[in-house]
Amino acid sequence: MITDDSRWMTAALALAERTRGRTTPNPNVGCIIVRDDRVIGRGWTQPGGRPHAEAMALAQAGDAARGATAYVTLEPCAHLSARGPACTDLLIAAGIARVAMALGDPDPRTNGQGIARLRAAGVAVAVGLLATDAGRSMAGFLTRRRLGRPFVTLKLATSLDGCIALADGTSRWITGVEARAHAHLERARHEAILVGRGTWEADRPTLDVRLPGLEGRSPQRVVLSSSPSFVIPTNVGIHGHGAAQGSSVPPSMDPGLRRDDEVLVIPSPHAIATLPADHLLVEGGAGTAAAFLAANLVDRLLLYRAPIVIGGGLPAIGAISLTDLGSAHGRWQLHDARQLGSDRLEVYERTPCSPA
């Protein structure tokens, strides 16, 4: 049943999407302040993590906030920070009468204390409104808190028969412009993007966001290479495993690399825990996809499928040591399916009962 409460929380969740992938280490929270059925303040966590959504919405509402209801996608913080006051205190000081929140904050500095402090001040509190949607909205922050690693999306662009290229490696283009634009929008929602060394060396992918107005949202590039001798050429700054200075490729001959950017190298999928990112987009190739799946490190599948048949092409996913079909079932559930031009997008998520 759609209630007024769930309608307002849906609006708060939409605001929270605006900075997904840009608020690390803070969660991307959305907030709507409503009085007499009218929105008087809207806020979302700003890039870099501050100001918080509640502070922004309260500043907009001003004195009108007295007696109003605040819809927040996460429990307001209860801890003072050098970067700003606790949102719980701001809400109380503004005279908010009721706070409806989707999720409690797992941060041990808040974790129920925001709720307790609000109630102690006489503010009505409701918890759990659209909790599932909020969990999806803040998947990066929550996965980092619970599992100590980023939330991982594996993106595949295939033909109907599951191929990512012709047998000779040709892959331009399988999907159309609409699907590719959507994939770039997904990049803009991730702090980091990863490909395997083979894809890096073969395609020299730029891995940037090529959408008007979003050029500045390109994610941190990461290459997976188990070889300690793997070298990123000199025109790219390097951090992490395998770091070494190469010199053989002049920048002008290497359009896939951008000067002044950094490329991180990690030796195994488990090393994603060390990345400065809460959302990681894995873009291939087949061996890298298999490595992440075999390590049970994929939370979401983003499948772009073109209405073409390749036949005998390169498969999207390499061997993952699956020994029986029974164990393959029950791990994924369809979350979204839509048409993008002539292509089809399907989003699968790890099922709640599937261990991460």
Add this chain to the structure above:
Amino acid sequence: MITDDSRWMTAALALAERTRGRTTPNPNVGCIIVRDDRVIGRGWTQPGGRPHAEAMALAQAGDAARGATAYVTLEPCAHLSARGPACTDLLIAAGIARVAMALGDPDPRTNGQGIARLRAAGVAVAVGLLATDAGRSMAGFLTRRRLGRPFVTLKLATSLDGCIALADGTSRWITGVEARAHAHLERARHEAILVGRGTWEADRPTLDVRLPGLEGRSPQRVVLSSSPSFVIPTNVGIHGHGAAQGSSVPPSMDPGLRRDDEVLVIPSPHAIATLPADHLLVEGGAGTAAAFLAANLVDRLLLYRAPIVIGGGLPAIGAISLTDLGSAHGRWQLHDARQLGSDRLEVYERTPCSPA
């Protein structure tokens, strides 16, 4: 816009589905007779091709047909046959005032003459109502008329990454019970079902319809084998290429074969023209799928996809000698997508502009 006319024609098309795959060499036609907004007669081509839909509907309507409108999915036949009178004459004799039809009949014995004779008798005629849907409904009959071969559906049951089995060949089960039941319903709508020799020998598939009440609708089994020495064991009757009597496999040891049945063997995809069938279902394996696609002999793709990842499994479709991605585009369009339990069904059709 949905008009009364299109609503009644939709009902006639639904009736036509009842005997799809069982009216060869006649088309599966549906007919509804309507007077004063009430249905007074319903008919569909009976198994074997007679009586025709119009004759059945008129018999139901009786004298009430005078002044009524008949909705027919195909132009009523204008030719007398040893098996029955011409439907055009029956409609005129019954006093039908108006005939709305979806498609003209390409049969040279009718081909416009049904329309002409109705009009000459003072019956109002409308042609072209839901013509696209009718073309889909009678695809088998029309493909046989236009191209001299059956309408071919290629069925694939795959994982999300396009695999039809684990690397060791294990394929039970990828899809769930709902998808498998749907696939059996599709079998019941086809006169013939084909697998390659490799699949036949490896799996000994029964290829029958295992749905309560539809056991009698199992299609004619066909095996594709280019080897002239390929032998079907003695407990199965044989026609066609490669026919020879084997003797090494006692029936009791071969549950995949049914005594008293016939299995036809054809040496190449093009030989489907000789099959006594207007609808052919191709069920695999990868080499056979590739052979039909490479020969441009697939009209419809039936993709059942389970929400599982196999990784490094057997691909659904073998090499089809595609040399550039550009030529793969524009051949297929999505006609239907639906959920079957936890699996997804997608139906793709050859695009109208793609040459057959």
